[in-house]
Amino acid sequence: MKSLFRLERRLEQPKSLNWIVPLVSVAAALVLGAIVLLFTGKNPLSTYWRILESAFASGDSIEGTIRAATPLAFTGLCAAITFRTGIVNIGGEGQYFMGAVGAAWAGLFFAGSGKPVVIVMMVLSGMVWGAMYAGIAGILRARFNTNEIIVTLMMNYIAGIFLDHLIFGSTSYWRDPKSFGFPTGKMLTPKEYWPRVNVFGLELTLGFILAIVVAIALWFMYTRTRFGYEMSVISDAPNAAKYAGIPMRLRIFTVMALAGAVAGFGGASDVGDFRHVLDAKGLQMAGYGYTGIVVAALARNNPLGAVFVAVIMGGLRNAGFALQGPDFPSGLVGTLQGLILFTAVAGEVLTRYRIRVRSNNAEAVTA
Numbered sequence: 001m002k003s004l005f006r007l008e009r010r011l012e013q014p015k016s017l018n019w020i021v022p023l024v025s026v027a028a029a030l031v032l033g034a035i036v037l038l039f040t041g042k043n044p045l046s047t048y049w050r051i052l053e054s055a056f057a058s059g060d061s062i063e064g065t066i067r068a069a070t071p072l073a074f075t076g077l078c079a080a081i082t083f084r085t086g087i088v089n090i091g092g093e094g095q096y097f098m099g100a101v102g103a104a105w106a107g108l109f110f111a112g113s114g115k116p117v118v119i120v121m122m123v124l125s126g127m128v129w130g131a132m133y134a135g136i137a138g139i140l141r142a143r144f145n146t147n148e149i150i151v152t153l154m155m156n157y158i159a160g161i162f163l164d165h166l167i168f169g170s171t172s173y174w175r176d177p178k179s180f181g182f183p184t185g186k187m188l189t190p191k192e193y194w195p196r197v198n199v200f201g202l203e204l205t206l207g208f209i210l211a212i213v214v215a216i217a218l219w220f221m222y223t224r225t226r227f228g229y230e231m232s233v234i235s236d237a238p239n240a241a242k243y244a245g246i247p248m249r250l251r252i253f254t255v256m257a258l259a260g261a262v263a264g265f266g267g268a269s270d271v272g273d274f275r276h277v278l279d280a281k282g283l284q285m286a287g288y289g290y291t292g293i294v295v296a297a298l299a300r301n302n303p304l305g306a307v308f309v310a311v312i313m314g315g316l317r318n319a320g321f322a323l324q325g326p327d328f329p330s331g332l333v334g335t336l337q338g339l340i341l342f343t344a345v346a347g348e349v350l351t352r353y354r355i356r357v358r359s360n361n362a363e364a365v366t367a
Contacts, residue, residue, distance in 0.1 A: 006355070006356045008223070008353060008354050008355075008356050009352060009353055010265045010351075010352060010353060010354055010366070012286050013351050013352070017351045018300060018302075019117055019302065019351040019352070021344070021347040021348065021351055022298050022299070022305075022309070022344070022346055022347075023285075023302065024343075024344040025298060025340060025344040025346075025347045026298070026312075026343075028339075028343040028346075028347075029255030029336060029339035029340040029342070030048065030264055030336075031202040032304060032337055032339045032343070033332070033335060033336050034048075035335065036132055036335060037332075039144070046177070046329075047151050047332070050319070050328070051315075051316065051319040051320075051323070052315075052319075054130035054280075054318065054319040054322040054323055055314075055318050055319040056315055059201065061200055061318065061322070062202060063167070063202055063203055063204070064318040064321075064322070064328070065311060065314045065315045065318045066202070066204050066205060066208050066311070066314065067205055067208075067273075067314075067318075068313075068314035068315070068317040068321075069208065069272070069307075069310040069311045069313065069314025069315070070205045070207045070208040070211060070269055070273060070310075070314075071096070071207075071266050071269065071270055071286070071288040072278065072288060072291055072292055072310040072313050072314055072317075073208065073211035073212075073215070073266075073295075073306065073310035073311075074096070074207075074211055074214075074262055074263060074266025074267075074269065074288075074292070074306050075093075075260050075263055075288045075289050075291065075292025075293075075295070076095055076264055076292040076294075076295030076296050076299065076306040076307075076309065077214060077215060077218060077292075077303055077306050077307075078092040078095065078260070078262045078263035078289075078292060079092055079259070079293050079294075079295070079296035079297075079301075080132045080218075080264070080295075080296040080299060080301040080302070080303055080306050081141075081183030081218065081255060081258055081259040081262060081303075082255055082256065082259045083296055083297075083301045084222065084231060084232075084235060084301045085231045085234055085235050085251075085252075086234065086235040087141065087148055087227070087252065088148060088149045088152075089134070089137070089148060089152050089256065089257060089259050090148075090149055090153045090156070090289075090293065091133075091134060091151075091152025091153065091155050091156055091260075091263075091286045091289070092135060092259070092263045092288075092289035092290075093158040093159070093265075093287070093288065093289025093290060093293045094133060094152070094155045094157075094158065094159030095130040095133050095134050095159075095259070095260040095263035095264055095289070096130070096158055096259075096263045096264070096266050096267045096270070096283070096288055096289050097156075097159040097160065097162070097163055097284075097305040098129040098130050098132075098133040098162075098264060098267065098279060099126035099127065099130035099263055099264025099265060099266060099267025099268055099270075100126065100266070100267035100283060100287045101129055101162070101163070101166065101174070101268050101278060102125040102127075102128060102264060102273050103122040103123070103129075103264075103267055103268035103270075103271045103272065104128035104129070104174055104186075104188075104253070104271050104277070105173065105174065106121040106122045106124070106125035106126075106268075107121075107122050107124060107188045107192050107271060107272065108174075108176065108186055108188065109121075110122075111189055111192055112191075113190070115191060115195070116324070117129060118192045119194060119206075119272065122166055122268045122271065122272050123210075123265060123268050123298065125268070126264040126265055126266075126267045126268030126271075127230075127261040127264045127265050127268070128136070128261075128264070129264050129267075130260040130261050130262070130263045130265070130267060131257040131258070131260045131261040131264060131282045132257075132260070133155065133159065133260055133264075134152075134256045134257055134259055134260020134261075134263070135253060135256060135257040135260060136155070136318065137151045137152045137155060137256055138252060138254075138255070138256030138257055141252055141253075141256065142209070142249035142250070142252040142253045143249065145249065156289065156303060160280075160284050163278070163280040163283060164226045164280050166185075166278065166280065167183055167184065167185050167278065167280040168183050168319070173186075174186060174278045184277065185278035185279065186276040186277065186278075187276055187277045188271070188272075188276040191346060192272070192276075193272065193276055194206045194207065194269070194272035194273045197209050199303045203295075205269070205273045206269075206272070207266070207268075207270075207272070207273045209267030210269070211265075211266075211269075211307060211310075212307055213220070214262060214265065214303075215303040215304050215307045216303075216304070218262075218303040219302070219303045219304050222280075222303070227251075230246050230251060231251065231255065233246060234246065234251060234252075235247065255285075260341050263289070263292075266288070270283070270288075288333065291313060291337060293341070294340055294341040294344070295309045295310050295313055296338055297341055297344040297345060297348070298312075298340060298341075298344045299360065300348070300351075313337065313340075316333050316336060316337065316356070317333060318334070318355020319333070320333035346360075
């Protein structure tokens with residue numbers, strides 16, 4: 001018995017799908033979320049309006065959204081860098097942690113050297129720590145062909161354990177020796193806090209501005225350089241890349257290290273812009289790395305799109321914090337993020353395949 005439906009791989013992907021898929025994914029997630037809300041006795045329209053109002057209706061809400069979007073922009077870019085090359089890096093979480101460790105060290109070590117020097121050293125240190133940590137998975141993937149999904153996922157847990165050890169299980173450089181009862185990290189002095197940037201009357205985080213700069217640089221690299229062209233060849237036709245003499249192992253390692261550096265940059269922003277301390281528990285509870293995967297998927301691995309999607313996801317987070325209470329559905333924001341990821345992945349399938357319907361021994365293309 002022949003199947004009624006059949007997936008057929010597209011020879012070419014219409015460019016219109018680059019913007020249709022994200023829009024349809026978000027719309028589908030909202031519809032599914034509305035169904036969940038109805039089953040819980042909530043009004044979907046009023047709930048969504050409250051989210052929109054809390055995220056984007058005023059200057060204060062926009063500033064809160066940008067703050068929530070800043071770490072997601074970095075982890076989204078981290079995931080997008082590797083996904084574009086056909087490498088599935090799930091380790092943005094751990095790489096973000098290690099970047100925070102490196103940045104906290106630099107902020108404490110170079111304290112008193114002047115804010116510009118401290119910021120530069122925190123960024124460089126965070127990127128180096130993140131790149132080195134991701135580079136471990138890159139070497140294993142390039143040299144021994146290990147499964148990078150499993151390796152990077154396990155390394156997230158190792159990074160979390162390392163964080164706990166630095167603050168709770170040792171007398172490390174990062175731990176405040178004056179903290180009693182519940183150990184904490186050493187705080188940066190206010191002089192080392194990263195400044196806010198005034199844009200059209202809005203006080204934006206310096207990290208968000210730098211994330212936009214990083215996104216533009218990555219877009220240029222992937223669309224205007226030989227390295228970017230080689231990455232696209234490796235992703236689409238690895239056998240052709242080998243035949244063309246592209247150094248596969250070196251490129252795989254480089255991409256992983258670059259992704260780790262971007263995540264580490266985010267970790268530096270976390271310490272400099274927000275926490276001003278290596279907060280082991282706070283970092284692990286935030287889940288920035290995993291949400292970054294949603295950002296990259298919805299942006300279809302476009303660096304500029306990742307920043308835009310990060311703002312959307314940041315708005316959801318900001319609204320969730322602002323609306324916490326007995327009359328707001330608990331876990332709605334996380335549910336919507338999960339639904340968006342689910343619909344984005346489903347939409348990605350339709351960009352690669354078209355559906356054929358078999359009817360009376362004839363086939364008709366439906367999508």
